[in-house]
Amino acid sequence: MDRIVPVILAGGTGSRLWPVSRSYYPKQFHKLLGPHSFLQATLLRAAQVSPVAPILVCNEEHRFLVAEQCRAVDVAWDQLILEPEGRNSAPAIALAAWHAVAENPDAVLLVMPSDHLISDEAAFTEAVREAAEGACEGGLVTFGVTPECAETGYGYIQVADPDKGLQAVAQFVEKPNEELAEKYLAAGNYMWNSGMFVLGAQTYLDELALHNEAMARTTREAMANASRDMDFLRPGKSFLDSPADSIDYAVMERTRRAQVVPVNFGWNDIGSWAAIWDQSSRDEQGNHLLGDVVAVDTSNSYINAGHRLIGTIGVDNMVVVETTDAVLVADQSRVQDVKEIVRQLAVGERSEHLYHSEVFRPWGSYEGIAEGNRYQVKCIKVNPGASLSLQLHHHRSEHWIVVKGAARVTREDEVFTLGENESTYIPRGSKHRLENPGRLPLELIEVQVGPYLGEDDIERFEDVYGR
């Protein structure tokens, strides 16, 4: 298995898990089931299958999140490829493939989305082994999941014999309507298309060149001109010229090399809050209650109180999810439509589908805790050893009160240290920098005062994170 290079696609916005999942901190980075995020669970699963360090592909704006989550589970992230914009799965896999063949022409890629769940890891490992044999023989191998219900949300793969292992794909079929889905389920030889693949890197690139020459060429040029920026690999600009398409449409449905391993390893794409409820432990009333919940006569419901008390009465078959700035109340049968709320927020040019109140930065995080006319209050957390950029603001002054740890403050020509219960003032227009020189997290309260308080009122002079 040491030719197998895990490729983890960490894009995606997970809009159906709003309000927990948002564009700048989506589903794959959240710990909704157990101690690891979906990305971390995927990284650990990959490590069980192959000793080779993974290649990760993610959006530019998630780079520090991915790096931090890799670090936390002790997985190397020096092969983290940043997409300036998403172009769907086929180009993302192509970037990884070009990178892999440059290292090892015989590399076999195990392509995994970062936001799926697999409950039977042993069966998964065995299935990957079987798929890898096909890939070594020139197959582009997908996994076909034995369907549990007449799901209309997935594409299907028709196979000749569901009880046989590795075999040629008979046919890919689109997401069906309910009637068709029932037929597929009854027929027994239609499998869910899981979106995971085992592919010879060179075979994939050859087939891509055959079926989508522009995609193969632009991604090759992009990786040939890739630059290294700290821990990150930035593809060249030609990536933006790549057509956008899924691997299914761009390659799998066209190639004659498509193979499938029918599997039954407890796959779930966690496509909705109902799936989260389904995968969670439940009490005698069928509830999963998380956080501070007082539930009276409540049943078959998922209640997630992130920050505040939730009281429920006479609630059945519902999802209630509470975050600092938004609350979702939905019938379990309608949770797919959470994306409709997200759509409406986007149309309204709002921000609750993009950002959380707590915004993560490479140096730590900040959270808005109050705002008023001409002022706002933030709680700023700086990791030990971390440093914000040397910066100034044209429209606001800042008051800093250290409430935990120690801060080193640069203010124009002065450099001084503040301990707990000490404060300072950064006048409008002063060059300043905040650092945590200590071994403990630094926490401070910042009160900003001025006529304009947008994040974009910042002039950066030096930044250790290359921003």
Place this chain on the structure above:
Amino acid sequence: MDRIVPVILAGGTGSRLWPVSRSYYPKQFHKLLGPHSFLQATLLRAAQVSPVAPILVCNEEHRFLVAEQCRAVDVAWDQLILEPEGRNSAPAIALAAWHAVAENPDAVLLVMPSDHLISDEAAFTEAVREAAEGACEGGLVTFGVTPECAETGYGYIQVADPDKGLQAVAQFVEKPNEELAEKYLAAGNYMWNSGMFVLGAQTYLDELALHNEAMARTTREAMANASRDMDFLRPGKSFLDSPADSIDYAVMERTRRAQVVPVNFGWNDIGSWAAIWDQSSRDEQGNHLLGDVVAVDTSNSYINAGHRLIGTIGVDNMVVVETTDAVLVADQSRVQDVKEIVRQLAVGERSEHLYHSEVFRPWGSYEGIAEGNRYQVKCIKVNPGASLSLQLHHHRSEHWIVVKGAARVTREDEVFTLGENESTYIPRGSKHRLENPGRLPLELIEVQVGPYLGEDDIERFEDVYGR
């Protein structure tokens, strides 16, 4: 009508309207329907009926709230009687009656709870006029509301002829079960007991002496020993020795003077969120949406987003009420059980049934906006001209940043002024005072740091509010 003295009972905790209604800021003070609170609407209704200034009875801890709400609608509050503890309605009315007869032995009391709604004010005025005639002849007159449904939550009054006006009460009957309620509704001569009364003050006291001598005596002594504290009347200590009972049990069901005016003036005791929904304007889907709500396929629901975004999907016949620290999700048919949540909070020795995040004080308000280990952050608002007490804290230091208006700060021997975007520091153990000397509201951010941050770490030296 100038013998009529309105008596407004402003006690009550309104626990079925949690989380908006809480012990220290209950239902009657909230503006849930229209521009006035239920108390203010009651004050204005009283003013329509009688030119005489009202007597108010409220709990000690609500005195500044009542005074402020009276001030806002230009009603005098110099006859505000403070109960150190509630003893139910009969003793409260007795306090008002003793106070009234001392001024005018012929006073006729119009007793109204402060948290009911009356939609037909003209019919109300006419009914009071009719009731007052009975009261002047020595009757203790109640209003019997023509029932709209087989309600089990109210007591009933049996009358001889529902189409006649003022008449003797045939019988008071307890809250019925559903079967009985249906019978009462069908019979047509059973009225809802509204809890409003028109009584000769002296007649009431005479009947009380007859049927509950201890209550009459202790309340008389309490008012004889009442002291005036600023705008407030504090009954003497003997009030605490009064038996607790409702006017119905203590007097109305025992007296031979009970009379009733059958009425139909759109009375509603706003006993639940379903009643609020019922009294609110509704859109085509039958929803009343308040605040920041994105409702997808939502119907027949009351959604109140006090501070945050609420998204709903596939929700029917529900109540969702959001406040800074708690969210209620309840089926409309189960809203009576909100009090069960409140009960569980009380059993758990929590505070969300007692206080809101924003706590009102005679000088303004404060609201906790963040808390952590050894620190908390508050937003403090001080009314123009108002002043906090001269105080010190043994366990915490305070950082103050003025974000709006101007502050006069006393710190030990210094007195100085802070403007917008200026800050100061109050070290642990320093005597200090905060005042708003200006004409505009003062707003400041306070960061408290210390090992103990409870409100009870306060030593007061001088207080203009006599606390």
